[in-house]
Amino acid sequence: MAGMKKTAPVAVMGDFEDPDALLKAAEKIANAGYTTFDVYTPYPVHGLDRAMKLPKTKLSFFSLLGGLAGFFVALLMIWWTGAVDYKLNIGGKPLFAFQFAVPVTFELTVLFCALTTFAVMLVLSKLPRWYSPYQHDKGFQRAVDDLFVVVIPASDPRFILEDAMRLLENIGAKNVRVVED
Amino acid sequence: MEVQEYAGAEAKQKRWDWGKLREPLVLGxxxxxxxxxxxxxxxxxxxTVKFWIAILITGTLAAIGFACIxxxxxxxxxxxxxxxxxxWGWAITNFVWWIGIGHAGTLISAILYLFQQKWRTAINRAAEAMTIFAVMQAGLFPLIHTGRPWLAVYWLFPYPNQMQMWVxxxxxxxxxxxxxxTYFTVSLVFWYTGLIPDFATLRNFFRSKVKRSVYTFFSLGWTGSTRAWRHYEMAYLILAGLSTPLVLSVHSIVSMDFAMAILPGWHTTIFPPYFVAGAIFSGFAMVITLMVIAREVLGLHNYITLYHFDNMNKILLATGMMVGYAYSMEFFIAWYGANPYEQFVFxxxxxxPYWWAYWTMVFCNVVVPQIFWSKKMRRNIPVMFVASILVNVGMWFERFTIIATSLHRDFLPASWGYYAPTWVEVGIYVGTIGFFLTLFMLFAKYVPIIAIxxxxxxLPGSQPKHH
Structure with a gap:
């Protein structure tokens, strides 16, 4: 295969089946200085993100912003429509009072926060993206089923093909392979 | 005596000798x-042919409902x-009934998630689907009840219109x-978020090209990347955290439709917690009804186990006692409050004239769940199937009782009346049951019913032992 066609390696891949071994392996790859490597798993493996030395997600910050936006939009809307734009006396009740604004304000806070969370989660996860350079790899396809697949992409600043392969083999990855474009 | 007890405890421990304190979540x-x-x-x-026959029946019921609408x-x-x-007759009764049923789905998916109740995993997907479909039925009723739903747009939603009026x-x-x-939207988003990894799993599992393409589309190209999982898990946690107060707020606000009025029988502060407990009660009953059927038909015995039903029946028992408490407390306060109108209503x-509705409610909601004190009954499928249906009958009558009995004899005997539904209302109600079941069956057939x-x-051994 190698040398037959002029193709560039996209990544180096190796498989794991045991979650404990995977965790140790991820730590070693991170310690070796790779910063853009990834592990594909069929379900979230506890502690894997920390083993990979990934920073904590910033999602909750955006959720907070979304929630605050919903809170103020709701209050502003209830106050402006009822007490400014169209003053309507209904049963002598005040035109605006925070008490009757509570339910709608609460609901819109939740609504804005939930929609923001969902949207920002997609953006941070780079979704939707209906293509992956690895999608034809048989092992990679099993990563959503029953296999842990470690991937060191060629784009990693630290990437040297032989080094990466040797590292994966040394840390116990099975079926270490080069994925080509 | 003491020695015997100790020996019993040891024997009990031996049964779970394989290092697990709880029953396994998944069998086999x-x-x-x-x-x-x-x-x-x-x-x-x-x-199968059976599937199409079932769809034909429920679809026909739905069509009858839409014809009546x-x-x-x-x-x-x-x-x-x-x-x-x-x-307010059957329409609002049905509205409250359906929206209450939805509440168990959110309780299972969000509240039990926050409390780390792992047994929720096998049933959360179906329960969330039930929530969404139930809220869809609920939403129909107030809309039709306005009489002119096309005008309801400006009654319900604050949008700038040519009359320059606001809600x-x-x-x-x-x-x-x-x-x-908000409840519908957030439930849908939460449900879909949970589905994304499963769509990706099945996209690679199917052979059929059509199924692959559809599942690829809905999976949004999910790969299982840990870099994505960490955002995903946070999103799931936040959505669960949002859904928890949300679900409590929804039925509280529904109860305020009644409690904010000055009508005896409605104007009570006990309504929000009482409605939320009742909602969870009826919702769990519906989850049990649906899951008993789905488990048999789809052969999910290893995933939805007696342990799940045992737990759900315990919740049924607990929430049943809560509504029972609310019924008696309402009566007590009516007497203790010394308001003759309040006393008369109760x-x-x-x-x-509606005594039969009241006592059906008491029997189904307070008496029936008492059988679940027995562990044998909590694990008996036919018993819980019948009980769960009776509970939903009882919860329907609860809403009917609250609405009809509080309204039909008000302060002035000259304006007293009696309410009975016409065939049109019955048709719409039956139609929503058909529509609900049709949606649920399509879901069970074409969407992963268990959160893969x-x-x-x-699963045992799926997580690292030490991290």
């Missing part, structure tokens, strides 16, 4: 791929049995619009 110790295959093959195999809209709300003292935010009915709308509820990635994550 499946491999990761077996989980994918077990759930995937439900969707992969062609639909069309008739109501075309002729007018006068084709219903609503009259002057009883302005009335001082009305609990308007709060309801936001509560139900005595009329139990002994007046979540089940895998709780």
């Amino acid at each position: 110790e499946p491999t990761l791929h077996k989980v994918t295959a077990d759930i995937g093959q439900i969707i992969d195999r062609p639909p 069309a008739y109501t809209v075309a002729v007018g709300i006068g084709v219903w049995g609503n009259n002057n003292p009883v302005g 009335n935010f001082r009305s609990p009915l308007e709060w309801d619009v936001f509560a139900v709308g 005595i009329n509820r139990a002994t007046g 990635s979540e089940v895998k994550a709780v």
Whole structure:
């Protein structure tokens, strides 16, 4: 295969089946200085993100912003429509009072926060993206089923093909392979 | 004596000698791929004749319902049995009933998630689907009840219109619009978020090109990347955290539709917690009804186990006692409050023309769940199936009792009346049951009914022992 066609390696891949071994392996790859490597798993493996030395997600910050936006939009809307734009006396009740604004304000806070969370989660996860350079790899396809697949992409600043392969083999990855474009 | 007890405890411990303190969540110790295959093959195999017959029946019921809605809209709300003292009849009863049923789905998916109740994983997907479909039915009723749903747009939603009018935010009915709308949207987002990894799993499992393409599309190209999982897990946690107060707020606000009025029988502060408990009660009953059927038909015995039903029946027992407490407390306060109108309403509820509705409610909601004190009964499928249906009958009658008995004899005996539904209202109600079941069956056939990635994550040995 190698040398037959002029193709560039996209990544180096190796498989794991045991979650404990995977965790140790991820730590070693991170310690070796790779910063853009990834592990594909069929379900979230506890502690894997920390083993990979990934920073904590910033999602909750955006959720907070979304929630605050919903809170103020709701209050502003209830106050402006009822007490400014169209003053309507209904049963002598005040035109605006925070008490009757509570339910709608609460609901819109939740609504804005939930929609923001969902949207920002997609953006941070780079979704939707209906293509992956690895999608034809048989092992990679099993990563959503029953296999842990470690991937060191060629784009990693630290990437040297032989080094990466040797590292994966040394840390116990099975079926270490080069994925080509 | 003491020695004997000790020996008993030891024997009990020996039964779980394999290092687990709890019963296994999934039976048969499946491999990761077996989980994918077990759930995937439900969707992969062609639909059976039985499936189409079932869809035909429920679809026909739904069609009858929509025909009755069309008739109501075309002729007018006068084709219903609503009259002057009883302005809210079956329509609002059904609205509250359906929206209450939805609540168990969110409780299972969000509240039990926050409390780390791992047994929720096998049933959360179906329960969330039930929530969404139930809220869809609920939303129909107030809309039709307005009589002219096309005008309801500016009654319900604050949008700039040519009359330069806005909605009335001082009305609990308007709060309801936001509560139900938010509830539906957030439930849908939460449900879909949970589905993304499963769509990806099945996209690679299917052979059929059509199924692959559809599942690829809905998976959004999910790969299982840990860099994505960490955002995903945070999103799931936040959505669960949001859904928890949300679900409590929804039925509280629904109860304020009643409690904010000054009518005896409605104007009580106990309503929000009482309604929320009742909602969870009826919702769990519906989950049990649906899961008993789905488990048998789809052969999910290893995933939905007696342990799940045992737990759900315990919740049924607990929430049943809560509504029982609310019923008695309402009566007590009516007497203790020394308000003759309040006292009259409650005595009329139990002994007046609607006595049969009241006592059906008490029997189904308070007496029936008592059988679940027995562990044998909690694990008996036919018993819980019948009990769960009775509970939902009882919860329907609870809402009917609250609405009809409080309205039909108000302060002035000259304006007393009696309410009975017409065939149109019955038709719409039956139609929503048909529509609900149709949606649920299509879901069970074409969407992974068990949360695959979540089940895998709780299988023994799937997580690192030390991190």
